[in-house]
Amino acid sequence: MKIDQEDEQTSLVRRWGLPLGIAAGVAALSVVAVTVVGGERAAEPVQAGSGGSPTSAAASSGPGRGSSSAGAGTTPSSAPSASAPHAVTVTSVTTTPIKAEAVGRILSSCLGSDAARFHPVIAVRTPAAAKDWDGTVIAVDSAGQYVQCQTKGERGSSPDVPPTFINDRLWGTGHLVEYFDSIGQPAGKGRYLSLGAGHYTSGVAKMTVSYGEDPKQYPVVMAGGAFFYSASFSTGSSTAKLIAAMSTPYVHAYNAAGKEIYNQKKDPQFTGTSR
Known part of the structure; x- marks a missing residue:
């Protein structure tokens, strides 16, 4: 975690890691290792509007690795959380094409x-626009990478x-979700931007994302077997540690x-209970 001195907020780059043997192949200067994903057929680029809802999507057909079925619950809630007001709050999840x-x-x-080679x-x-990012393009090639x-x-x-x-390693039966890069950065005084992406398998019909301990769930863009989420936050005078904790995404x-x-909070890959 790096603190932006000008904005006194967190500049966070986080990726979901591989087992050590695979991670060793990633460049030494990389903060953490890249994960692998599964092949999916190509689809037209999603054109997302208010709330990140896609206007086009393709069902995935390949097997998945990385996150097993974890947790069960009710349908996602769109109502505001009943808990006390948070010092770090989501201000927008709207994406534009x-x-x-x-x-x-x-x-x-x-x-x-x-x-x-990529579609x-x-x-x-x-x-919102951060210093280094204002959007994301996810593409796939004919080999499903x-x-x-x-x-x-x-x-x-x-x-x-x-x-x-790389999509042809570490895939196993029963896995539903795989992660690409998840990153965050200050987006001006008192503002913070979070974004992340990944891959889902054919058993998944809908995805959402929540942040920190707030149970409210927000839409996720889904297309071509890939998913993307992003949110801007109002941070007030919160500390970097609080911003990082309360903006942590859970798919x-x-x-x-x-x-x-699937609930990322219950995924053994992230709870430390995996075998």
């Missing part, structure tokens, strides 16, 4: 000559070296019947 011509330039600057499935601007490129204007970048996710997944079939 990135124009097709800009998407091409973003992928080219992020991937170089490899850009032609965008999600391309959206975040609810995904890439997540953060945007700033019409330029794309990735903290991963190379900026692709939830539901089946077609509306039953919660």
Whole structure:
């Protein structure tokens, strides 16, 4: 965790890690290791509107690795939390589409000559602009490998070296959700931006995300077997430690019947109870 001296807020870059043997292959300067994801068929880029709801999506068909079915509950709540007011509060989760011509330039600057191999499935601007990011493009190639490129204007970048996710390792029966990069950064005085993405399998019909200990769940953009979430926060005079804790994202997944079939808070991969 790095503290932004000018804004006195947290600049956080977090990714979900691999087992040590795989993580060793990631560049030494990377903060943490890249996770792997599963192959999905390509789809048209999602055009997300208010609340991050997609206007196009494709069901995934491949097996999943990374997060097993964990927890069960009711359908997501859209009502405000009944708990006491939080010092760090969500102010917006609204994403907006990135124009097709800009998407091409973003992928080219992020991937170089490899850009032609990738087909965008999600391309959206975040609810607020941070110093380094104002959106994300997620794309997939014919082999089912995904890439997540953060945007700033019409330029794309990735903290991963190379900026692709290997999809043919560590997949197992019963897993539903896999994670790409999850990052956060100050977005001006008293504001903070969080964003993250990942991959879901065919048993997942709907996804949401909650933040910190607040039970309220927000929409997640889903398309082409990938998902994306983002939120801007009002931080007030909160400390960096509080901002990090209360903006921590937790993904939830539901089946077609509306039953919660995955809760990241109960995932052994993150609770430290995995074998």
